[in-house]
Amino acid sequence: MSSHFELFGLAPAFxxxxxxxxRAYREIQSRVHxxxxxxAGDAERRASMQWTTRVNEAYRTLKSPVQRAKYLLELNGVDxxxxxxxxxxxxxxxxxxxxxETLAGANQPEALDALLAEVRREQRLLVQGIAQLIDxxxxxxxxxxxxxxxxxxxxxxxxxxxxxxxxx
Amino acid sequence: MAYSxxxxxxxxxxxxxxxxxxxxxxxxxxxxxxxxxxxxxxxxIRVSKDGVIxxxxxxxxxxGSAIASSSLVTEWVKGKRLDEAATIKxxxxxxxxxxxxxxxxxxxxxxxxIKAAIEDYRKKHGLEQADGEEAAxxxxx
Numbered sequence: 001m002s003s004h005f006e007l008f009g010l011a012p013a014f015x016x017x018x019x020x021x022x023r024a025y026r027e028i029q030s031r032v033h034x035x036x037x038x039x040a041g042d043a044e045r046r047a048s049m050q051w052t053t054r055v056n057e058a059y060r061t062l063k064s065p066v067q068r069a070k071y072l073l074e075l076n077g078v079d080x081x082x083x084x085x086x087x088x089x090x091x092x093x094x095x096x097x098x099x100x101e102t103l104a105g106a107n108q109p110e111a112l113d114a115l116l117a118e119v120r121r122e123q124r125l126l127v128q129g130i131a132q133l134i135d136x137x138x139x140x141x142x143x144x145x146x147x148x149x150x151x152x153x154x155x156x157x158x159x160x161x162x163x164x165x166x167x168x
Numbered sequence: 169m170a171y172s173x174x175x176x177x178x179x180x181x182x183x184x185x186x187x188x189x190x191x192x193x194x195x196x197x198x199x200x201x202x203x204x205x206x207x208x209x210x211x212x213i214r215v216s217k218d219g220v221i222x223x224x225x226x227x228x229x230x231x232g233s234a235i236a237s238s239s240l241v242t243e244w245v246k247g248k249r250l251d252e253a254a255t256i257k258x259x260x261x262x263x264x265x266x267x268x269x270x271x272x273x274x275x276x277x278x279x280x281x282i283k284a285a286i287e288d289y290r291k292k293h294g295l296e297q298a299d300g301e302e303a304a305x306x307x308x309x
Contacts, residue, residue: 082204083273086280093199096208100229148203155206 004071014069014134017061025059065127066154069134071146078140080147087093088148096152103160109167116160119153125151171232172266178236183243186225188212196289198281202273207234211281213245213253215289221245221253226281234269236259239277245282254286 005012007023018037030036032051037044061067070080088096106112126146133143171179190197190212198211207230214223224242228235240261245253261275263265290296 037215080203082203084276086200086202086277087284088199088201088203090199093201093208093210096201097199097210097227097229100208104229151203152206154203159206 003075004062006014006054007058008062010062012072012075014072014131016068018063019060021059022146025055065130066147066150068148069130069143072134072138073144073147078144080144081157082151085148088152089145092149092152096156099156103156103163106163107167109164112160112164112167116157117158119157123150123153123157126153134162171236171274173268174240174265175232175236175267178239182226182235183226184223184225184239186220186229188223190226191271193292196285196287196292198284198286200277200280200284202230202234202246202277204273205230207231207274207277209234209277209281211238211241211278211285213249213282213285213289217249219250220251230277231271231274233265233267233304235275235279236265237267237274238281239283249285250289253282254268258281259291273280 003012008021010016010021010024012084027099032055034048034052037048040048061071070082073080085137087146100114102111121144126149130143130146130150133139134144136141187210188195189196191264192214192217192277195212196215197212199209201208203216207228208227209226209230211226212224213221216222226238226242228238241256256279258275259270261278262272263269265275
């Protein structure tokens with residue numbers, strides 16, 4: 001089976017052209033969409049469904065920085081160890097505790113705005129670092145450590161979204 | 169997903185929540201995190217001069233199972249010697265709390281947290297980890 005990158009005609013790199021990805025996705029989706037095969041035979045309808053599922057999954061994977069990095073590292077034989085690796089650097093974990101304490105104490109939308117801006121800033125820095133490690137230095141083991149960090153921040157950003165619903 | 173009664177009990181009435189001064193000579197601090205769910209856990213032990221855990225505290229940001237796992241471990245380790253506490257296995261935690269397979273990583277996190285706290289205390293006091301662990305295994309056998 002071709003890789004997600006090949007499917008969309010993209011180079012296998014962490015830095016992706018988001019516009020090119022969106023374009024390729026819409027183009028393929030319009031060709032394989034089940035609506036086009038509503039009056040076709042069973043086999044063709046089934047093939048259309050399978051292709052749609054495959055294309056959607058590939059798009060979702062490449063769209064998300066964490067999932068794209070995880071996928072790229074797997075292509076290069078490196079497991080990010082989301083489930084098994086609990087030994088994050090001490091200073092990173094301390095920072096995560098701090099950020100979560102701030103979230104627990106934030107009861108105004110303004111406090112959440114400030115926290116979210118900080119989390120977004122740290123996410124951007126990590127994404128830049130991951131791009132450098134994967135695309136330039138090809139240090140996949142180091143990249144895996146940074147991708148694990150990004151998981152924590154993505155999760156925190158999602159929790160901040162939930163917290164907004166409570167304060168507003 | 170349905171939580172077991174024990175998980176709900178620990179979640180609603182968590183034992184030993186809080187912090188010790190991590191610079192205190194008698195305190196060992198373990199910090200771990202689970203990337204899969206973004207859970208962060210800090211577990212601390214206060215150890216007497218003869219190597220017995222007198223008290224424990226935890227702070228966990230995570231789901232109910234992660235909070236229950238760390239709460240349970242702080243109860244279990246009190247009164248245990250370091251080498252005994254180091255033998256706690258995630259499977260015992262998961263069994264006690266009746267964790268479903270998708271929450272097993274929460275028990276792994278708690279096991280890793282107590283191990284890290286013990287390790288931190290031993291490092292502070294220049295104690296070798298291997299000796300204690302071997303002694304513990306001998307007793308089991």
